[in-house]
Amino acid sequence: MAAERSEDYTSAGFLGRVGSGSAPAVVVVDVCRAYLEGGPLTDEGGRFEAARVSAERVVAAAREAGHPVLFTEVRIAAGGADAGWFAVKVPGLTAFEPGSPWAEPPAAPAPLSGEVVVTKQYASGFFGTSLASTLRALGVDTTYVLGFSTSGCVRATALDALQHGFRPLVVREACGDRDATTHEQNLFDLDAKYADVVSEEEALELLRATPAAPGRGTPPAPGRGTPTKGTA
Secondary structure (H helix, E strand, O other): HHHHHHHHHHOOOOOOOOOOOOOOOEEEOOOOOHHOOOOOOOOOOHHHHHHHHHHHHHHHHHHOOOOOEEEEEEEOOHHOOOOOOHHHOOOHHHOOOOOOOOHHOOOHHHHHHHEEEEOOOOOOOOOOHHHHHHHHHHOOOOEEEEEOHHHHHHHHHHHHHHOOOEEEEEEEEEEEOOOHHHHHHHHHHHHHHOEEEOOHHHHHHHHHOOHHHHHHHOOOOOOOOOOOEOOO
């Protein structure tokens, strides 16, 4: 059935490939405690935790290769005052209001000193933020997008990466969603229309094989540090 669907989409002109460019960055979307064990947005199947572990490996490979790693986080005002109808549609966004511990990142992957953290109130990491400008200033042409959740903020960020002129690659195992079917359907649709969906193994190989531009993505010193905020 999957092969037939792919064949049907290909015959209609979908499922092209954008490939990886020469200047990649990893964009970690909303990997935070709210989706992990004990959090209000977690799943029962451990999909978010499995994605976190995969994301940790991808981030480590990017840092080792000298490529930039950027993070997004959701932070909204009390009562959802700056989240508009999104806060009405998704009451669970209260997990990201001031004082909530759920918006914090896990031990890994987490920002290191000097790595940009883009604060947002909506799904896409690009909407109303400095992300596109920051990526252009770094000389980035390719974004490896991963994080939580596949059907929501990952999808929106990958789509906007394409629309801002970056090559979007979504790392399959490093993305998590509440429902396995929703996860797979969104990955297929992204791969058909908006991004290349690649395996973790492929992402690691590409990141390690791509030379880092001098002075462009020097990894920070080991250890957790204070992130550099990047907001609109």
